[in-house]
Amino acid sequence: MAPDKNAILEASGIKTYFPMRRGLFQKLYGYKKAVDGVNFKIARGETLGIVGESGCGKSTLGKTIMRLIEPAGGSLIYHGSEYGPGGIDFFQIKSRAELFKYRRKFQMIFQDPNLSLDPKWRANQIVEEPLIVHDIYPRKNERREFVYGLLEKVGISAEMAQRYPHEFSGGQKQRIGIARALALNPEIIIADEPVSALDVSVQAQVLNLMRDLQAEFGLTYIFISHNLAVINHISDRVMVLYMGRVMELAPGGLFFNKQYHPYSKLLKDSILTFDEKSRENFLKKFENNELTHKEVSDLSVADINEVESSGNYCYFSPRCDFKTDICLKERPALKEVTAGRFAACHNCLN
Numbered sequence: 001m002a003p004d005k006n007a008i009l010e011a012s013g014i015k016t017y018f019p020m021r022r023g024l025f026q027k028l029y030g031y032k033k034a035v036d037g038v039n040f041k042i043a044r045g046e047t048l049g050i051v052g053e054s055g056c057g058k059s060t061l062g063k064t065i066m067r068l069i070e071p072a073g074g075s076l077i078y079h080g081s082e083y084g085p086g087g088i089d090f091f092q093i094k095s096r097a098e099l100f101k102y103r104r105k106f107q108m109i110f111q112d113p114n115l116s117l118d119p120k121w122r123a124n125q126i127v128e129e130p131l132i133v134h135d136i137y138p139r140k141n142e143r144r145e146f147v148y149g150l151l152e153k154v155g156i157s158a159e160m161a162q163r164y165p166h167e168f169s170g171g172q173k174q175r176i177g178i179a180r181a182l183a184l185n186p187e188i189i190i191a192d193e194p195v196s197a198l199d200v201s202v203q204a205q206v207l208n209l210m211r212d213l214q215a216e217f218g219l220t221y222i223f224i225s226h227n228l229a230v231i232n233h234i235s236d237r238v239m240v241l242y243m244g245r246v247m248e249l250a251p252g253g254l255f256f257n258k259q260y261h262p263y264s265k266l267l268k269d270s271i272l273t274f275d276e277k278s279r280e281n282f283l284k285k286f287e288n289n290e291l292t293h294k295e296v297s298d299l300s301v302a303d304i305n306e307v308e309s310s311g312n313y314c315y316f317s318p319r320c321d322f323k324t325d326i327c328l329k330e331r332p333a334l335k336e337v338t339a340g341r342f343a344a345c346h347n348c349l350n
Contacts, residue, residue: 006043007079008220009188010087014038014074016057016064016244017307031307034060036244037074039334042237044187047214047221049235049252051228051267057244058224059111062190065222066108067091067099080105080187104134107181111193113173117165123176124161127151130183147183154179154209171202175209182213190222195230207234228267232256240264243315246334249342260343262320314346322347 016035019028035057042048050058063069065076071091079087093099110116117126128147130136137143148158154175165173174194181189191210195203211234214221225231231238231252238255240248240263248261259265314320317327326346334344 007041008044009042009079010075010077011038011040011065012075012077014061014064014076015072016060016069017072033244033307033311035064035071036311038241038244038246040239040246040249042188042220042222044220045214045218046236047223047234049231049238050222050224050241051226051231051238052241053226053267056241058226058241059192060244061241062108062192062222062224065190066106067102068108078102078105100134104184105186106188106190107184107186109174109177109181109189109191109194112197113165113170113177114197116177117173119165122162122164123151123156123168124148126165126176127179127183130180134184136184150179150182151176154182154213169202170198171206174198174206178206178209178213182217185217186219188220188222190224192224193226194223196225196227203230210234228256240267245315245344246342247316247344249334251340254341260337260341260348261316261345262322263316264343266319314344322350 014035015033015037017031018034020030020032021028038057038061040048050061052058060069064071067090074091075089076091077087077089079085090099090102093102121129124144124147127150128143131143131146137146148161151161152158156172156175156179160168160172165176168176174197177194194210195206198206207230210221213219221234223231223234235252238248238250238252239246240261242263248255248259248264250260255264256268259268312331313329314323314327314332317323320327322345324347330346332344332346334342337343337348
């Protein structure tokens with residue numbers, strides 16, 4: 001991908017491996033490639049939507065970017081104003097003190113607010129905690145004023161700020177999670193399925209709130225979801241993941257008009273509609289799959305000495321109608337198919 005002067009974040013070859021253990025003594029017998037060489041760039045104020053079926057590595061990628069999970073390889077260059085034109089590779093940071101600064105620039109909205117909010121803390125305490133940890137607004141009165149103002153901004157009134165999480169609805173809980181993510185004035189927010197547990201009407205409210213906050217604060221979003229309708233609503237660009245690899249990367253509008261990778265087409269066709277013909281086509285494709293996702297995914301398990309060199313083929317080939325001999329022998333590179341559109345497929349133009 002060509003250099004982008006407006007890029008705030010550049011990911012190159014991100015890899016995340018999980019050890020595979022078995023038996024009474026949990027003996028290590030190999031590694032699973034959860035994220036396998038992911039590359040992308042994201043500009044300031046942009047929303048990059050990451051989509052794929054369950055188990056494709058979306059959430060693992062988000063947690064790796066946050067370094068909640070340590071990467072097995074690759075680089076993540078953050079172009080903050082304080083780091084100069086070359087930026088800084090946060091995957092190379094070893095000092096806990098330096099990594100602590102990184103936490104202020106990157107925040108995360110978690111998928112399930114019931115698990116991410118402490119049930120013993122009130123809403124104002126949950127939002128106040130990051131300010132205390134990072135020593136922002138040392139005076140209690142100033143800190144409290146900021147917290148109440150932030151909660152008000154996301155739709156939680158001062159009267160409700162003293163309530164515990166169980167006293168809120170699902171949408172209100174997610175708004176508290178959004179307020180907590182905004183408390184440190186971050187530049188990048190990773191939203192991991194932030195509306196998947198909400199009713200459809202509430203989803204629209206939360207998504208519109210996120211759009212408004214992005215415009216107000218100049219936020220950059222990495223938005224993770226398996227719901228293409230949600231991705232279409234909020235994303236400027238779409239990145240499709242399959243078994244930890246990028247299958248396609250394209251501007252949102254162009255992606256939903258035409259998909260170049262067979263897996264992207266499969267995802268688009270899987271959107272259930274009231275059109276009976278679309279439904280029949282989806283069911284037919286589902287029934288004709290030769291292997292389940294788990295059976296294909298297990299092929300990525302590699303011996304510790306071969307984990308880097310394993311998987312030199314297209315992971316999607318067992319499910320692809322367009323595969324040829326080269327798909328079984330060579331991993332397709334993510335290449336530019338048309339201006340601004342990338343696909344990792346040997347036969348994407350066919």
